[in-house]
Amino acid sequence: MRRHDLVIMANRLPMRRSGRASGGWERSPGGLVTALHPVLRTREGLWIGWDGTSGRASRTIEHDGLQMKPVALATRDIDAFYHGFCNRTIWPLFHDAIRPAEFNPRWWEAYHRVNERFAKAAARQVARNRAVWIHDFHLLLVPQMLRATRPDLRIGLFLHIPFPPEEIFARVPWRASLLHGMIGADVVGFQTWKDAQNFSRASRHLADAEGTDSNLTFHGHKVRVNSFPISIDAKEMETLAARPSVQKRAVEIKSRLGNRRILLGVDRLDYTKGIEARLVAFERLLETHQASSDRCVLVQVAVPSRETVPEYEQTRTRIEEIVGRINGEFSHPGSVAVHYFRRNLGREELAAWYLAADVMVVTPLCDGMNLVAKEYVSSRVDGGGALVLSEFAGAAQELRQAIIVNPYDIDGMAAGIRRALHLPRSEQRFRMSILRMVVRRHDVQEWSGTFLGALERA
Ligand code: ADQ
Numbered sequence: 001m002r003r004h005d006l007v008i009m010a011n012r013l014p015m016r017r018s019g020r021a022s023g024g025w026e027r028s029p030g031g032l033v034t035a036l037h038p039v040l041r042t043r044e045g046l047w048i049g050w051d052g053t054s055g056r057a058s059r060t061i062e063h064d065g066l067q068m069k070p071v072a073l074a075t076r077d078i079d080a081f082y083h084g085f086c087n088r089t090i091w092p093l094f095h096d097a098i099r100p101a102e103f104n105p106r107w108w109e110a111y112h113r114v115n116e117r118f119a120k121a122a123a124r125q126v127a128r129n130r131a132v133w134i135h136d137f138h139l140l141l142v143p144q145m146l147r148a149t150r151p152d153l154r155i156g157l158f159l160h161i162p163f164p165p166e167e168i169f170a171r172v173p174w175r176a177s178l179l180h181g182m183i184g185a186d187v188v189g190f191q192t193w194k195d196a197q198n199f200s201r202a203s204r205h206l207a208d209a210e211g212t213d214s215n216l217t218f219h220g221h222k223v224r225v226n227s228f229p230i231s232i233d234a235k236e237m238e239t240l241a242a243r244p245s246v247q248k249r250a251v252e253i254k255s256r257l258g259n260r261r262i263l264l265g266v267d268r269l270d271y272t273k274g275i276e277a278r279l280v281a282f283e284r285l286l287e288t289h290q291a292s293s294d295r296c297v298l299v300q301v302a303v304p305s306r307e308t309v310p311e312y313e314q315t316r317t318r319i320e321e322i323v324g325r326i327n328g329e330f331s332h333p334g335s336v337a338v339h340y341f342r343r344n345l346g347r348e349e350l351a352a353w354y355l356a357a358d359v360m361v362v363t364p365l366c367d368g369m370n371l372v373a374k375e376y377v378s379s380r381v382d383g384g385g386a387l388v389l390s391e392f393a394g395a396a397q398e399l400r401q402a403i404i405v406n407p408y409d410i411d412g413m414a415a416g417i418r419r420a421l422h423l424p425r426s427e428q429r430f431r432m433s434i435l436r437m438v439v440r441r442h443d444v445q446e447w448s449g450t451f452l453g454a455l456e457r458a
Contacts, residue, residue: 003127004067006045006452008036009118011086011138013049013068025063036135036448041065048121054078071121073114080110082138087309090137093168094161095272095366099311103173112141115181119145128152131455134185136160141177144184147221156455157185158228161368162394163195166202179207183218186458189228189451191368191394196225224458228451229398230369234378234443240351241379249352257356258335261296261421264357266350266372267364269302269342271315274363274390274407279322279338281363281413286330286337290418293330293337298361301353303344316342354379359420361388362395363407369394373402377435386420386428387435388413398438401431 014037018026027037040047044067046060051070061068073081084107093101119142122132131154134142143155169175182188183203190196200216203209209218216223240246254262263282267273282298285291302319306312323340330337345353354360360376370393377387377399389395389402396404405416423431 003130004044004046004125005127005130006040006043007048007122007126007130007132008040008045008135009048009122009132009139009142010036010135011050011082013051013070014040014047014066015063015068016052025061027064036444037066046125048118048125069121069125071118073117077110077114080104080107081114083306083308085111086138087306088311089172090140091161091272092311093172094137094164096162096164097168097171098365099271101171103171105173108174112177115139115141116145118142119149122146123149126150126153130154131156131452133158133452133455141181142184143188144181147184154187154455154458155185156187156189156451156458157182158189158230158451159195159199159368160191160230162192162366163190163199163202165198166205169198169202170206175202176207179203179209180218183207183209183216183221183223185223187224187226187451187454189226189454191227191229192397193227195368195394196227200225222458224454226454228447228454229394229442230371231439231442231444231447232371232374232378233445234374234440237351237375237378238381238440240347241355241381243348243351246348246352247355249349250355253352253356257297257299257339260294260335261358262356263296263298263359263361263417263421264353264376265298265300265302265361265363266345266353267300267302268305269312269316269319270305271311272364272366274365275300275302275319276315276322277365277407277410277413278361278363279319279326281410281417282338283322283326283330284410284414285418286326288414290414291421293332293335296358296421297335297337297339299339299341299353299357301341301343301345304342350375351379354385355382357385359386359388359417361417362393363388363390363405363413364393365390365407367393367395371395373399374439377432378439380432380436383429383432383436385432386423387432388416388420398442399435401434401438 015025046067048069054075088102092099133156200213209216211217354376362373373395387402390407403416405413
């Protein structure tokens with residue numbers, strides 16, 4: 001069997017089976033895949049992940065320049081591991097507990113079992129002394145498990161979501177085991193320095209690690225802790241947005257919406273993304289006559305996500321209620337106040353919407369980074385547009401020329417949106433040019449290069 005120089009591990013494979021698309025595979029949606037696809041294609045690596053089905057694992061697959069090794073999960077594990085521990089324990093807890101986290105020992109056992117399965121799969125696939133880069137909150141125990149059987153490897157872990165303050169993290173009954181799992185890595189990376197600090201403090205206080213916020217030691221093993229803010233393939237986005245077909249589509253979108261000013265939201269339908277608050281802020285503008293549906297329209301595109309989790313169902317219902325309420329009150333024939341689409345847009349269509357949007361409204365209550373904000377900026381090859389961005393998105397640390405808002409402050413957010421709508425043209429272009437420069441300089445290639453460089457040196 002061929003062993004690989006670089007193995008990426010993530011819960012999901014970057015492709016999923018499809019009846020329609022090329023060769024029965026299509027690219028999966030989501031931030032992680034968007035970020036890592038270009039990295040693996042250029043380095044001859046292997047991606048280990050779950051293919052979204054239950055049953056037996058298949059052989060290594062090659063598609064679109066990517067080698068992929070599916071890991072098989074049993075049906076009962078999918079439920080307890082993925083829907084349970086990942087989505088109902090870690091996700092809410094790590095996002096500041098904005099929804100209550102549930103602690104179920106059966107889910108924890110499944111999480112442990114699945115992590116073991118991933119660690120075993122990786123141990124077989126990596127060449128001696130080479131590197132494994134583990135991604136995200138589904139696989140936090142893998143670093144330690146892998147180190148136990150393959151101490152020769154360099155092991156990196158990157159967390160795509162925030163790491164909560166110690167007092168929130170401390171609620172997890174299995175907190176020390178989770179931390180020990182992560183500490184098994186040589187490099188542990190986070191989106192922001194705050195996340196890194198939260199992790200190091202929790203490790204010192206709850207898991208007997210020693211050291212500073214950036215260098216921890218645990219039983220003689222040294223761990224580097226740092227922030228590595230993720231980004232996008234800026235060139236790809238710019239090229240896409242410059243296509244005549246995309247530009248034409250943007251003009252068509254504007255004209256179909258009556259050439260009104262377009263406010264745009266694009267998100268996974270998730271309670272962390274602040275979609276409800278954004279709608280209510282727009283409603284506030286309409287109520288107070290600071291905006292009118294004759295002159296502007298809010299378009300919300302939300303891709304369905306985790307629909308089996310009750311909180312997501314409730315979020316969807318609430319969003320649909322608010323949209324109905326606003327439209328009932330403020331729409332007129334030919335000028336609907338809010339257009340709401342529950343669907344996944346293709347990359348070209350997405351770029352056209354970004355280009356058409358006068359104001360992009362990105363208002364998560366809590367978000368590791370938020371790639372939508374960076375995609376928007378990058379797609380504005382015309383230098384136009386304005387970005388309203390929540391201070392609780394990791395991206396706000398870098399995109400300082402955005403109009404920064406607190407999504408818990410509805411009046412403040414409404415004022416931010418209004419300000420974005422009325423920015424003098426020169427200021428708007430100035431802000432956008434700086435935002436674009438930041439994203440172009442710190443793109444996904446830089447991100448992966450920096451992380452892998454840190455792993456080499458570890
Ligand atoms: P996500 O929570 O999935 O990612 P985000 O960073 O916003 O969030 O990325 C979403 C991706 O999905 C973007 O590439 C976007 O274009 C795409 N997308 C969203 N809605 C879409 C729609 N309706 N149609 C088509 N495409 C859509 C997690 C963390 C983030 C972190 C990323 C990467 O929660 O904080 O930025 O990982 O680390």
